[in-house]
Amino acid sequence: MVLRRDDWLELARKVNWAPRYVDEREMFPEELSGHPWLTHDAWRDWNEAYRTTYREYVANQREKDAAVLGVRSALDKPHLFDGLDPGWVQLVKFHNGAVALVEYAGAIAELRMARFGRDSAWRMMSSLGALDEIRHTQIPLLIGHDMLAYDGNFDWTHKAFHTDQWVILAARHLFDDMFLAADAIDSAIQLNFVFETGFSNLQFMAMAAMADRAHHHLFEKTLASIQTDEARHAQIGHPVMRTLLANGSRERAQYLVDKMWWRCWRLFLALTGTAMEYLTPLDARTRSFKEFMKEWVAEQFMKNLAEFDLEKPWFWDLFVEELDYAHHSFQLGLYTYRTTLWFDVAMPDDAEREWLNTKYPDWEATYGPLWDRLERNWKAGGESNTLSYGLPALCNLCQLPALFIRPGRNTACTLEMGGRRYLFCSEPCRWIFQQESARFADHKSVVDRIVVGEAPGKLTDLHQWMGLEAPVETGKDLRRGLDPWRLDPIPTA
Amino acid sequence: MRIYLFGYASDDFLARVIVTPTERTVAQLADQLVAWGLEPERGGSLTMRNEMGDLLDPDSTIAATGLGNGDTFTVERR
Numbered sequence: 001m002v003l004r005r006d007d008w009l010e011l012a013r014k015v016n017w018a019p020r021y022v023d024e025r026e027m028f029p030e031e032l033s034g035h036p037w038l039t040h041d042a043w044r045d046w047n048e049a050y051r052t053t054y055r056e057y058v059a060n061q062r063e064k065d066a067a068v069l070g071v072r073s074a075l076d077k078p079h080l081f082d083g084l085d086p087g088w089v090q091l092v093k094f095h096n097g098a099v100a101l102v103e104y105a106g107a108i109a110e111l112r113m114a115r116f117g118r119d120s121a122w123r124m125m126s127s128l129g130a131l132d133e134i135r136h137t138q139i140p141l142l143i144g145h146d147m148l149a150y151d152g153n154f155d156w157t158h159k160a161f162h163t164d165q166w167v168i169l170a171a172r173h174l175f176d177d178m179f180l181a182a183d184a185i186d187s188a189i190q191l192n193f194v195f196e197t198g199f200s201n202l203q204f205m206a207m208a209a210m211a212d213r214a215h216h217h218l219f220e221k222t223l224a225s226i227q228t229d230e231a232r233h234a235q236i237g238h239p240v241m242r243t244l245l246a247n248g249s250r251e252r253a254q255y256l257v258d259k260m261w262w263r264c265w266r267l268f269l270a271l272t273g274t275a276m277e278y279l280t281p282l283d284a285r286t287r288s289f290k291e292f293m294k295e296w297v298a299e300q301f302m303k304n305l306a307e308f309d310l311e312k313p314w315f316w317d318l319f320v321e322e323l324d325y326a327h328h329s330f331q332l333g334l335y336t337y338r339t340t341l342w343f344d345v346a347m348p349d350d351a352e353r354e355w356l357n358t359k360y361p362d363w364e365a366t367y368g369p370l371w372d373r374l375e376r377n378w379k380a381g382g383e384s385n386t387l388s389y390g391l392p393a394l395c396n397l398c399q400l401p402a403l404f405i406r407p408g409r410n411t412a413c414t415l416e417m418g419g420r421r422y423l424f425c426s427e428p429c430r431w432i433f434q435q436e437s438a439r440f441a442d443h444k445s446v447v448d449r450i451v452v453g454e455a456p457g458k459l460t461d462l463h464q465w466m467g468l469e470a471p472v473e474t475g476k477d478l479r480r481g482l483d484p485w486r487l488d489p490i491p492t493a
Numbered sequence: 494m495r496i497y498l499f500g501y502a503s504d505d506f507l508a509r510v511i512v513t514p515t516e517r518t519v520a521q522l523a524d525q526l527v528a529w530g531l532e533p534e535r536g537g538s539l540t541m542r543n544e545m546g547d548l549l550d551p552d553s554t555i556a557a558t559g560l561g562n563g564d565t566f567t568v569e570r571r
Contacts (some may be wrong), residue, residue, distance in 0.1 A: 329506040329507065332506045332507075333506065333507050370506065373532055388509075388529070389529075390509045390510060390511075390529040391509065391510035392507050392508065392509060392510070393499040393507070393508035393509060393510050393565075401507045401508070402499065402507060402508040403506060403507045403508075404501070404505070404506050404507060404508075406506075407503065407504050407505060407506055408503045408504065410501045410508075410567060412499070412501065412508055412565055413544070413565075414544060414563065414564070414565055420563070421561075421562065421563030421564065422563070423499055423508075423563060423565065447510055451497055
């Protein structure tokens with residue numbers, strides 16, 4: 001007779017044997033398992049809310065893969081691009097390059113927890129999490145590969161993370177800090193508790209809703225399928241947080257939450273904020289980035305904080321102020337430095353400007369004159385007249401351009417340490433750097449490398465240094481100066 | 494001597510790297526920054542402050558202001 005699931009699952013997920021040849025500390029060294037180092041007694045009650053067996057996992061994943069691959073087969077490769085808005089195609093290219101291999105790095109994080117997590121139930125959940133992340137790498141690589149026949153820049157789905165392109169350097173800096181160079185406890189808080197329960201919901205679910213309206217059903221299926229995995233393994237964070245708080249580590253837990261919230265916000269305003277509001281076709285936009293951030297990210301995050309009686313991050317007011325502006329400033333940076341990107345970037349047209357002003361009442365007054373100026377520059381001197389040729393200053397923590405929140409509202413600050421002066425886009429970035437300066441101080445931003453001669457200062461050489469083959473791969477204006485835009489097909493690489 | 498600074502023009506949207514000889518004046522540095530911005534020909538009077546918010550004399554040399562590698566400054570245009 002075969003045992004029923006409920007007869008064996010509780011026993012199987014709690015196989016925590018006592019080692020005889022090594023002691024517990026050697027088996028779970030603090031450097032990899034994390035601190036505070038606690039005996040297993042403290043971790044004995046580690047429980048995930050939703051339990052899964054390996055058999056159930058395999059059956060579910062098989063169904064999910066079949067759903068995605070079914071759409072891919074139904075569309076047939078020659079029709080993958082049919083009916084897609086050209087801006088949306090660039091959004092997919094941006095997303096794939098920035099996300100696909102991060103997922104693979106995520107598999108390494110899950111595997112670290114699968115070995116060094118302190119309870120067998122945690123290790124089991126992380127084992128499944130690692131399989132999830134490998135799947136999340138394979139699907140975009142497969143779809144990116146399909147796209148290659150129509151747009152050569154889709155090879156950045158795989159290539160991006162192997163380059164020193166500046167957006168990718170910023171992403172690697174964040175994810176190295178979040179999990180690749182983090183122990184099991186820090187990974188669980190930073191990756192599972194903050195990033196996956198908060199931000200990745202926005203990247204995958206909100207964007208899936210937009211993909212549906214943009215008629216990109218393969219992308220929609222892919223994103224929604226990935227998010228169901230994320231939601232399962234994200235629950236690793238909660239019992240780890242509970243154990244930390246029950247064992248006197250409230251201050252450490254609060255720091256990790258604050259730090260990772262700010263760091264994730266920085267990357268998301270750059271990646272998701274700009275993509276949602278400048279590459280998504282108008283009729284596919286369901287909410288503004290700010291509305292998504294408030295409803296899907298901030299509210300959920302507040303519930304998580306309340307559950308554990310944690311404080312709101314000290315920089316919350318600045319974050320709220322930035323919601324109205326920061327990604328719009330960043331879009332101007334992407335547009336004027338577009339030759340350093342692997343995707344094309346859009347200048348908003350009249351209808352989009354009207355929509356932006358509806359969602360952000362200060363938008364036209366704040367950013368309208370800057371876009372008008374770029375339009376005039378194009379008319380007067382062509383595309384080259386709309387590019388920035390000087391270097392942007394980069395933040396020594398987030399590695400992104402030191403933007404104003406809006407023109408005239410500058411939050412940058414510096415720090416003198418060890419004979420070197422560091423620049424930060426904001427107080428929270430400087431604060432994070434100061435908390436762990438030994439971790440961050442030796443890193444050089446792209447600008448630092450140019451200044452000391454480790455990277456070329458000449459733009460054309462810099463393209464090559466960043467892995468961009470100019471002019472084929474370098475980003476361009478989405479409409480190529482055509483007016484009205486989007487009427488003509490967009491040439492592909 | 495040439496140094497690199499991070500300059501913020503009040504009507505721009507990000508900070509820009511400026512490499513400059515220190516014997517140039519504050520006024521020349523302000524002009525150099527706004528020349529990289531989106532509306533260099535707009536004109537108007539320029540005032541420049543260091544990170545502490547101190548107003549810098551436009552006729553002083555950069556060396557005399559104490560600005561060094563990696564310092565920030567802000568230029569306001571009226």
